[in-house]
Amino acid sequence: MTYRYRIASIFLLGFFIDCINIFMSAIALPAIADDMQISIVSVTWVSNSYILGLTLIIPLSHWLSQRFGIKALMVTSMLMFSLSVALVGYSHSFIELIFWRFIQGVSGGLLIPIGQALTFQYFQGHERSKISTLIMAIALIAPAISPTLGGFIVDVVSWRWVFYSNIPFSLITAFLAFIWVKEPLPKENAIPDIKGIILISLIIVSGLFALSAYGEYHSILLALVIAVLSTIFAVLYYYHYRRHSSPVINLALLKNRNLSLSIFIYYCIPGVFTGVNILAIFYLQQYLKFTGQGTGIFMLLYALGAFISMIISGALYNKLGMKRLFIIALLLHSIGISLLTFVNSNTDIPLLIIAYLIIGVGGGIGANTAQTTALYDFSAKKLVQASVIWNINRQVVFSVGATMVAMLFNIFSLFCLPQTAYSMTFLICALIGILPLTLLLTLKKKVITQEIQDEF
Template sequence: MSVRSRIATLYLLGFAVDLANMFIFNAALPALQRELDASVAQLAWVGTIYMLGLTVAIPVGSWLARRVGERRVFISSLLVVAAGGIGGGTATGIAALLAWRLVQGLGGGLLVPVGQSMAYRAYPPQDRAHLTAVVMTVALLVPALSPAIGGIAVDHLSWRWVFICIAPLAAAIAALTLVWAPTDRPSESRPALDIAGFLLSAITLFCLPLGLTLISQAGSAPHAAVALAVAIAAGAAYVHHALRSREPLLDLRLLSDPMLRTGSIIYLCVPGVFTGVNLVASLYLQNRLGLTATETGMLMLPWAGASFVAIMSTRRLFASQGPRPLFLAGIVVTSLGVLLLATPFAGLPMVRILSFAAMGFGASLCTSTAQTAAFTSVRTDRMAEASALWNINRQLSFSLGASVLGGLLGLLLAGSDNAGDPAPYRSCFVIAALLIVLPLPFVLRLQSGDGHA
């Protein structure tokens, strides 16, 4: 195996670990809820706080790699992920579990961008299309298979193994990196970290999902108001800082590009909302419809098959049709798929399969189109900044989706008198379907030629 193939393999393995951390625990949520006596809002934070760690760490990854070297950062991040997995699997309370999930997220936030930089630098431009195709395949297979694997672990072992099993895999990849990755040296030019920007962005990204989660908890309205007020103030301060700084941590001026801006909004409202739908659906299917954890996890298989069709369709249709019709089709199909879960027919196996297939096709059509088009008009010398902004928005989308819908479900369940009433879940699905169509005005403003490669 060539050196570049080894580096690409290390990145893909690390990427797979990060994706598994995002999706493998979904089928374990009801068991985790029972054993740790966790509320729905706290369950939402199992995914949200991991995304938060990712979001906070991503901007620091490239800066840290220039300071100490990519190989060291990559290995260290894998060991942090392994430690977080062991800690999460041995947690005795929901607070401890959330703390270890934050540790895992911080490790993953350093792992993915540094590994991506190593891999793409190893390949010449003419060979990167093949690498991208393999990356997309991993991004499709891992979210599809990991919930089913997690469901099997829950049904036959314990929910704890969903977290513990990540540790030996991450440690093995770290050991393989010591053997395969060439030694690199820190960059001679060591730029200063935008400390003010880092602190303001970290406060914003922490307090925003925290406030949204606290809204659903009885007696927490004052705390939620304070958290949201701090998030708004810190966010406004960061915008002011970023627009005046010569080298901000995240350059918001790049969002003046219509495709990058539209793609970012698409991510917030389509795959981001789907993350919340997946949380609500996991609880609904097991707690109300009586499905096992394995059966719930297996629904990601039709999602994956439809996603693959969408990705292949994007490759064929993007050049001839442009992004606008693909965005429109993806938004409508995803929204309809979510609405199927809100109907009484969700108890039928074929309706559930059709729902997840529609959500997989629509969401993947939107995301693959957005990633294809977002950087077409970004200057080459601004690609790194645009990539950082894109990845921060992507992680924030997943975090907000789970916080908003998980918090909403907790609020509706608290106000319901009938413990077996499916109405709170169905209301969440209807609201999610409405959130998914919010980007339509931005998509309709795109010109027919925007985003063509």
């Protein structure tokens, strides 16, 4: 195996672990909610705290790699991850669990952006579409096996072992990073934008709390107050960005149409599906009385559809172009979600199979196309900055999707019977999923690229 594929393999393992933490832990959420006597909105913070930890550390990862070296950072990241995930499983209170999930996110977030930037550094130009397909295809092993395995673990042992099962993978990744990574210590050692990182974290946290406050306590006033705070933090960050020579998030990069469009679509496909998937898990387990393992099998179908579609879309990316692939992805993904509104009993298994397969096909095309398109125009320093934006976005969409869908369900539950509330939430999510079509249908046929000038 050549050196660049060794680097890609380490990144893939880190990405694999990240996917396990999203999909396998999602299967365990009903069991955690029952064990700790918390609501659907509250239990989403099992995912949110992990993602917030990732978000906080991702902007610091580049500076830490310059300060201590890429090899040391990757090894330390996975060792910290192993310890924190063990403590997550050992937690006996919800606050304790949330705290260690946050630390787990911090440790996991050290590897992913550096691994991706380093991998893309060794795969340039047209090779990026191939490596993106390889990354997404191999990473699909996680959502393919983790929900079914996680459901089996929850049914047979307990939700705690869902987290303990991560430890072997993180230890293997730490070992491979130790023996394979040979990157020199960079001479550059820029000071990180601590103020910017704090403001970005406050924007995300306050935004999620605004959604949670409305969904959990049904308080419009409280949600508006917190939303206003989030807006104030956003304005403060904008002024900070204008004055800082090296801001944590270079907003000028968002002028690149490929990056900004990919971010929007990621909210409407993986983001929406994360919330839909969590809601469907509660619907199938608590309302239709499926087992945890039985629920996980449907994610296997999703992963199968996504795996096949990613391979095909990766091969057709340069031929069909991102516009056509995005349109196909959005339509299929929303059609699949809309089919969930017709699932009324545990005998509707054929409909569930079709729905998850279609969602998987649409989601696979959309995720792979967005991953390829987002960073397509960048190289060198701009690639690192764009990678930070993309990885923060990739994590935040999961939290926003989960919290938003839980909020919608709680609101509908105030006025409707549970089954109607589930159906209406799925239908609204299907409509949200096609919002980017309004932008895609106005794009010209020519390739959309925009150079980012050095003065930005």
